[in-house]
Amino acid sequence: MKRPPLPHDHSRRIVHDLTWTIGPFVLACALAIALVVWLIDPAPPRSITISAGQTDSSLHQIAREYAKILARNGITLNVLPSDGSVQNLERLLDPKAHVDLALVQGGIASREQASSLMSLGSVAYVPIVVFYRGKGLTLLSQLEGKRVAIGREGSGTRVLSLKLLEANGIAPGGSTQLLPTDGLQAATQLVSNEADAVFLSGDSATRALMLRLLKVPGISVMDFNEARAYTRLFPYLDDIELPPGVLDLGRRIPPETVHLISPTVELVARPSLHPALSDLLIEAAQEVNGTAGILQRAGQFPSPVAHEFPISEDASRYYRSGKSFLYRTLPFWLANVADRALVLLLPVAVLIFPALRLVPALYRWRVRSRIYRYYGALIALERGAMHLSSDDERRALLVELDYIEESLNTLKLPLAYIDALYVLREHISFVRSRLVTSTTKDSRIVSMSK
Structure with missing residues (x-):
């Protein structure tokens, strides 16, 4: 009879059972975490780049102020x-270009271009005066045949001026120069009669x-009486006013309300911008652009009102409910670590709860299967005893x-299975x-026969 393949060294069996029972579960959790990290990439970069305006422009100055505020939280802009x-x-x-976000004036992007980017909100007015x-x-059509300075090549002023004209x-190419x-330079041309x-x-x-x-005799500012019509035809434009005296209260300049049309400067980003950085940038814009000015009220900017670019979901959530609890109560990087931990634990928790019921059953099956191997060998031996001939x-x-x-x-077993x-x-x-008794009986039968 072939000897059953039973082990004689059980010294590592318990560790072996635990390894093969818990190991797949740990591996599944590790794969889930790796998958979440790969798909979501929750860690925000420590350095991002913004494209602003010329070094002496207000847009460049705004970006520099953003950089100072982000530096408080360890982010380099x-x-x-x-x-x-x-x-x-x-x-x-x-x-x-490796640029993450930029300050972009409304009215220069096509619909296709705007759809591939996202806005964190409008941060300032840039009116056409x-x-x-x-x-x-009273009408821009009255400039037909005149000399009109519309801005340098590549400027947002020129792009918008051409659309309005x-x-x-x-x-x-027409009669208008x-x-x-x-x-x-354009103002000097107007004063010296080189432009109309x-x-x-x-x-x-x-x-x-x-x-x-306005102090130069013979020069006036156009009042856009049809400002509301412009805002209907060009959704990225707003109707704003220069109240009487806002430029000079003592001399009441302007003497009457002047209606203007204005696009806004939007803080535009690529869709890959990390949500935590989106919150920081909007918070910086509130600090830099939220003050009152001659064209805006305090707290008017940044604004989530959609103009040319779609507002991102993260920006909408921030404008609606502000920063999350973690980011309100903890420093930025600590809150980010906690936030990432929660994101990572969610898929792991989906595995943990079913495993809490599955792992004990799997371990119990592995332990009992070792005992069942002995029963298999014992049954085979007992069946062989039924056909003995010598x-x-x-x-x-x-x-x-x-x-x-x-x-x-x-054999070593956990105490719970000793029974x-x-x-x-x-x-x-x-x-x-049974074997011994059968042997004794057979011996007696042989003796009696002799």
Whole structure:
């Protein structure tokens, strides 16, 4: 009879059972965590880049202020100078530019370009202010055939000015001479009669420059009486006002309310921007852009009102409910670690709760399966005893039974399963007694026959 494959060294069996029972569960948890880290990438980068305006522009100064605030939380904001909003948008759309966000004026992006980016909110007005020689100008169409400074090439002022003029029937190549100048240079051309009208916006339309132009005899500022119509035709425009005296209270300049149209500067980012950094940037914008000015009330910016770019879900959540509890109560990096831990624990918890019921059952099955192997060998031996034809075969079965019992003597089980071990010993003794009794009876029968 072939000897059953029973082990004689059980010294490491308990550790082996625990390893093969808990090991797959631990491996599954590790794979779940690795998958979450790979898919969600919860760790925010410590350095990001923003494309701002020229080094002497207000947009560049705003970005520098953002950088100071983010530095408090250990985030480095690299401020990249640019020629203006057009180049800022181009950098955001170019994967090779390695720019994470930018300050972009409304009115320069196509619908397709805007859909591939996201906005963290509007942070400032950049109104279009039209100064002209003479009086009584109420429509942009009245500039037909005149010399008009509409901003330098690549500027957001030029892009928006061309759109507004085109809506009023004035296009490049016609009778109207479109001059590529802005700011102080355009104002100088207007004063020296080298231009009939100028479009000023953003840094060009400073309070000081507007006051200087309004003090020059023969120069007026256009009142956009149709401002509401412009906001309907161009959704990225707002209708704003210059109240009487807002530029100079003592001299009441302007003497009457001046209606203006204005796009906003939006803080635009790529969709890959980390949510924690989105919160920090909006918080910085509230500190930098939330003060009152001649064009805005305190707390008006940053604003979640959608203009040209869709507001991100993270920004909408921040404007609706503010920072989460962790970020309100803990330092940024500690809150981030806690937030990441929660994100990682969720998929692990999905595995843990079923495993709490599955692991004990799996361990119990592994322990009992070792005992069942002995029962299998014992049953095979007992069946062999039913077909004995000689004493040599019977003695061979007793040797096999000794082998089973010898292996069993080295078996180590947890205390909770010791009862099964003693039951097995009783069954081995039962089989042995049957073999011995059968041997004795056979001997008596042989003696009597002699």
